[in-house]
Amino acid sequence: MIPFTLRQLQYFVSAAEHGGTAQAAIAMNVSQPSVSMAIKQLEEALGESLFVRQHAQGLVLTPAGRAKLAEARSLLSQSKAWIASPTGMNGRDAWIDVGCFVTLGPSHLPAIIRCFRQHNPGVQVRLREANVEQLHHLIDNGSIEVALTYDLGLGRSGNMEVVGYLKPHALVGSDHPLATRRSVSLKEIAENPLILIGLPHSREYFLSLFRSAGITPNIAMETQSLEMVRGMVANGHGVSVLVTKPSPQVSYDGRPLVSLEISETVPPQKVVVITPRHFP
DNA sequence: CGATTTGTAAGTTCGCTCCG
DNA sequence: CGGAGCGAACTTACAAATCG
Incomplete structure (x- = not known):
């Protein structure tokens, strides 16, 4: 486990910028002990002090604190970028895991995937061929996001939409x-x-x-x-x-x-x- | 399946010390 | 004495586990 949180980093950066926990607490809209505790836990995780405590005169960064401040800002900046970045189908490394019934896939899936790729260029398609029971299992455990199959009365998992009928x-x-x-x-x-x-x-x-x-x-x-x-x-x-x-x-x-x-x-x-x- | 219990994280309050 | 930081005790919120 990573022994610190982004919240602790935020409080550390705020305390460094404001020169104390009291002003940082006001800025972060929390109580002063919360900031104090966060900094203490961060120092315990690092194994060294980030601030020199000057009673009644705020906090002053140690050399280690100055070094970590820039890295903390970078981490916070990256985390903001991460949360703001596009997800899913627009991502550079996006893919979709598709399952199909072994006998049904070859006659229908290639055309379906061709159409899908026209609308979602750059999205990789990963194929899983299996029998009906295995496809239900793959849907249940999250290994595939969609499956094309016959309804053989095993519909206990997922959402099922009928897309056609085939006569024997x-x-x-x-x-x-x-x-x-x-x-x-x-x-x-x-x-x-x-x-x-x-x-x-x-x-x-x-x-x-x-x-x-x-x-x-x-x-x-x-x-x-x-x-x-x-x-x-x-x-x-x-x-x-x-x-x-x-x-x-x-x-x-x-x-x-x-x-x-x-x-x-x-x-x-x-x-x-x-x-x-x-x-x- | 909903209610209850338990554990944990994060926060607040309060009292204390320190120092200019 | 007032401002600032620290620590203990307590509260709150939430998630996971357990139970009937």
């Missing part, structure tokens, strides 16, 4: 028998091996779509990577159900994919922006 769709390879269809039912999807995105909570959301229709899907593979899901589907290992729809519809290895509407009415996925509860 079926994904098949271009040579799959269903690829020529415009829409497909959950029952027809369940007749094929399912490539499931296995991220926490997202996984439960996709399975709940089948469960609410009274269908048990045949899970062939589970992966936490969206591109792995797309690659497996494109290579005929099964079909998938996703919310995120990257453009173009081609897998990493160049094979085309086809998105199909789901014929049943299924609940859309809410896209939300979360900010800390006390965000200005």
Whole structure:
């Protein structure tokens, strides 16, 4: 801990300028013992005397006091400049910590950040990709200031604003028998091996779509990577159900994919922006 | 979650000493 | 004797911790 306060420095400078604690006290609008005590505590912190006490004749600076006076004035000047300096987004070293859901980020966040930078040039953006639960935790502990994610019913932290809705769709390879269809039912999807995105909570959301229709899907593979899901589907290992729809519809290895509407009415996925509860 | 307790910092009052 | 500084005791304000 720093063993002195800016208030003590102010009283010291005032006493030096007025030549005593009584006049300094009047100038600072406090009682004389307050100034006296502040100087005493400052001297204890420094381990040497700042003034020679001349009873009934005020205070005279010691050589050490004269040396410290200039530094004290400088510190007070810097502290005034510090409190008056701009904060946050106008600062030279300003940055913002942004979190995004791993599968949602790549298709939306780059454009959002481009727009943000046009309005806030010079502000650095630091990215944190995580699952929904981790994003809530990062908001709670102050590691990120904003998160773009899906609302998967974990809304216990921060302020949440719905910014859009995404409908789930079926994904098949271009040579799959269903690829020529415009829409497909959950029952027809369940007749094929399912490539499931296995991220926490997202996984439960996709399975709940089948469960609410009274269908048990045949899970062939589970992966936490969206591109792995797309690659497996494109290579005929099964079909998938996703919310995120990257453009173009081609897998990493160049094979085309086809998105199909789901014929049943299924609940859309809410896209939300979360900010800390006390965000200005 | 609001009320209460506790600890700390900063201040005041009062009485004292010192000195011109 | 009056002005100035010091120290002890006390008050006030506030924040953190604790409790029901």
